[in-house]
Amino acid sequence: MNILVCMKQVPDPQASSSGTTVDSEAKKVIMPQGTPPVLNPYDENALEAALKIKDAQGAKVTVISAGKNMAKTVLRKSIAVGADDLILLEDAAFENMNSYETAHVLVAAIKEIGEYDLILCGRQAADTDAGQVGSGIASILNLPCVTAACKLDISDGKAMVQRVVSDGFEDVEAPLPAVITASSEIGEMRYPGVKEIMAAQKVRITSRKASDLGVDVSQLKKPNLVSLDSPPGRTTDCQMVEAETPEEAGADLAVKVRESQIL
């Protein structure tokens, strides 16, 4: 069984919020100096789902990532946890692509690989939160797509998927090959040991440029970011409700909340 996992390198979502600033003029988010990029946490979940299948029934897991100036040390973490191959699609033109273009570039690599039974992605990226690449890949390849998976079982050439929906869970069956996007509930990525991390640095990885993939870079569209601003500052005002009894305090509080039109 061949599983492909699409992986994005993102700015650390756990970075200090006070140290993160927005440059409205350059329309850029400035991370605090000295903050390394990380693997997109949802993509880590997708990789973990792939590794679980590999553990249970054996599979070849290939990780694909597209971008510019990619941090190989960071991306090699996927090999350290158990992926068999890492393919980097690296090109200056692959910077800041919109989701659909990213899906196109990934599909070019997927077609080159040729053999696959399952394509896994994270449900969304921690930086843009767009959540469109997975469905984009599925639509270009004309494959079934199941999003926000929290459980995944593969048997008899079918994927049994449980999805997270707003009011509970939904069980879906999809024929393979299919594209499935993983939610965090599917499981946190296992942690590699130092030995595995060091060994992963020596594994040969494949690098492909736009021209290798036959991608026409002039056709790649960048998202048109209209404006980027810091969220408005929040002010807090604390008023204590004084009353004789808790019941009275509760009633007074309800009146205040209604008066101030919070509820």
Next chain:
Amino acid sequence: MALEDLRATVTRCSRCSYCKWIPFAHVKSWRFAKGCPSIEYNKFQSYSASGRLCASLSLLEERSSYFDEGLVDIVFKCMLDGCCDVACKINRYDFEPVEVMRQMRFKMIDNGCYPPQDMPLIDHLKKEDNMMMAAKADRANWAEGLGVKDLTEEKAEVVFHVGCRFSFDEELWRVPRTVVDLLNKAGVDFGILGKDENCCGGRVCDMGYRGEFIKYAENNIDAWKNAGVKTVVTGCSDCYHAFKRLYPEEMEFNFEVVHITEYIERLINEGKLKFTKEVPMTITYHDPCHLGRRGEAHVPWKGEQKKVRGHVLVWEPRRPRYNGAQGVYETPRNVLKSIPGVKLVEMERNREYAWCCGAGAGVRERYPDFSEWTAGERIEEAKASGAEAIVSACPHCERNFMDAVAEKNESLKVFDILDLVREAI
């Protein structure tokens, strides 16, 4: 500050190589004349301060890239101990080689170019708030049975910040336990944050992860504010450097920061601490870099760089000068000298031109062989001084020396100043 703002240093380095040696006026022998462990161990120009300035110029001019092979090794195989900085500033007082090397690290980290062995350490730090790969829940085990005030529940004017190494290195627990004993005896109203104490972030900042450092600095300041703290006492030089230099550089900071040796000297001078027993021993004192040359207090400065007479660069107003002169050197020596029976002898390289212990800026964690070699060099120097023990004021130096002594099967003893103080009371 950013690497781009340090062009004046980067472009004007004359490759004189002073940065590889201790200040020439202090050289006593060929054997102990070198100041930079990195160039001495790696024996290649790029591994000196001057070599790294060269590399950073190439990066600034975009002649090379942060992703180039070999750059990770060059940038991170260095303790940021700052001996180069002291030697360089003898002739080039306005140069900032250590600052350039720090900024290079930040840039490397921003690009995700770092030694892969960092990964478990940093991920663990994010989860457990310590640099020792230990569980946060065990952080206060060293204080068991001491009944120290818990500042997450009570208030006190003084917080004893123990630090990661002292909190989790069982062989060194005797030191923080002695601190508690001494502060109690002297009637100081103090407390600890116990298992809620966080890493100071200083080491991780030197390793290049300034983003992590900022989070810890903010958390620590908040915790101290909530506990009504005015003074922060620490026995760890890394923490001292973080609080004294890095925190005020980055954010509003209104606490007095005192290293435990300074506190002890204060108690001795006030007559609150008296030594009654002899400790007959010939010892030498190892200056921890982060208490000495890198432990100088932050001096606020805002200004700009100007050119006068067409080519001379000046800063207006005058910039504070960090050349190691204001580090803590005499205090620990005064404490040691006041212990009856102790004979203090100096190593050839001391004070602002002391040889590093090898543990700093992540080298112990990243490159254990280099770290141990550096400690071994210091052990040789201590032996040559005729001392029977090497005494320091930092748990990181002590752990590195203890390991090097054990590895080399040496008989030299390794102590913290507090060990001798405890014996003398």
